[in-house]
Amino acid sequence: MKLVTEYFDLKLKQKDVDFIDINMEGDSKLFINPILLTESIDEDISLMGPKKVDSFFERVFTLYSDGKQAEALSTLFSHSKESNANHLGYSSGESKGNGASKQSLDQLFDTILKTGALAEDIMVQPVSILVFAHDFGQDRMSDLIVSILKKEFVSYTLSEARKLGIPIEVEEISYGEYWDCDTSTWKELRDNWVKGADGKALILTPKQIVSQKYGFSVNDYVRKAVWVWRKDHHVAERTPLARPQYDKNGNVSYIEPTNETLKVEEIDKPYANKDGKWKLYALEMTIENPQLYSQYFDKLNAEGWKNRKTSLTDDELVNIVKESR
Structure with missing residues (x-):
């Protein structure tokens, strides 16, 4: 097991850092929770996170309701990729392909539009999509949020690295695409990077925004x-x-x-x-x-989702990470 704090010799524990002290040799079964984004002490994530996620789903709904189903599903799936850079979620062997989720959401959106029942309420809310769309669970939602907010997560990672003296590679790399809510399009992100234990780019995640299970289903x-x-x-x-x-x-x-x-x-x-x-x-x-x-x-x-917010304690995070493989 190679924890971030140990690998970079920070002389710190989970309780001393803001990010999840993940095992860079495995994937911890933790998921970024859309209703916890405002809990992050990183302002870019807490303020821009909900805005960008809402912008993304509104765009998908607009495309779909305008009869551009293929473009809507492409916006939802083709640009957002599963990333192991944050070492969260299910391992690659457990992850499912996009096919079933595409079909499920296509059927969901089509049914909702045909009936007219609360179409906009359901289709623009990530929470309700999780409730109604088969084969679109917290693992896929977590991956999608990482893609949408990739720019914010990379910025957060580099900021934490500078603060703690973690080495930053001087050359820029492509992180793939992130969601630009000003233009409602995906854009490529290039930036400096932190080399993890696996030799690949590492993305850190604020510990306030993850859950083992979402507080709704x-x-x-x-x-x-x-x-x-x-x-x-x-x-x-x-x-x-x-x-x-x-x-x-x-x-x-x-x-x-x-x-x-x-x-x-x-x-x-x-x-x-x-x-x-x-x-x-x-x-x-x-x-x-x-x-x-x-x-x-x-x-x-x-209720302000108060009873549904399932932020984890430092001890709980340590135990979950220990179970990663």
């Missing part, structure tokens, strides 16, 4: 929004899923179905043998009752 949305509505629906309509209950006088009342019953009857059976059945179900229910989306995300916004 399709399961959370279904359980806290969709099923609350469905239980009321079944009782009010006295469907077969609402169980009758009689008191001693013979009066009948109805008991709402359990979560397990709803899972079996509304997800497992109707979507049997389909990939991403929870997300398919969540989207169908949201199209049927768009208020579900508004209620769920308005509540999260009202």
Whole structure:
């Protein structure tokens, strides 16, 4: 294991540095969380991060809604590349190709545009795309954010290197492309670089903006929004899923179905043998009752995502990095 602090002989520990003291010989299962970008003490990332991510998804939505589906998907996938420079996420052997995600998002966007149900709300929000798009999880979102904010991450890395005396290579290299929100296009980034233990460019990540798991998911949305509505629906309509209950006088009342019953009857059976059945179900229910989306995300916004922010402690980061391979 070659930690950044040890490899560059900084005489510092994780608690003493702002970045994740990653193992440069492995990939730690940590993911950049879009709702934590504002927590970074680096101002470029905390201020420009959310703005650039929003700009990116707005551009994709505009292209798609204008009938330029191929250009939209190219903007989303062809320019954003998986990078191992930050040594985060899944190893290359575990990472999936773009094909399934392209098809999934194409189907999602197409369905949303055809129904008109909360189209802009869903399509421009990275959080909701994670909830509804099959095979587009936190690993792919994390890689995408690194690509969008590559300029900010490289600037942050070089700034930390100068502050701590980490050697910086004098020649410039190409880091690939980053998102320019002023022109709404991808642009090539060339800059100086820090040589990691593997001889390749190293990118450091502020420790405030990563999670092991995002604090939101399709399961959370279904359980806290969709099923609350469905239980009321079944009782009010006295469907077969609402169980009758009689008191001693013979009066009948109805008991709402359990979560397990709803899972079996509304997800497992109707979507049997389909990939991403929870997300398919969540989207169908949201199209049927768009208020579900508004209620769920308005509540999260009202809470400031406070309970969903899952920043990790220094000790937790150390333990996760130790498990990297």
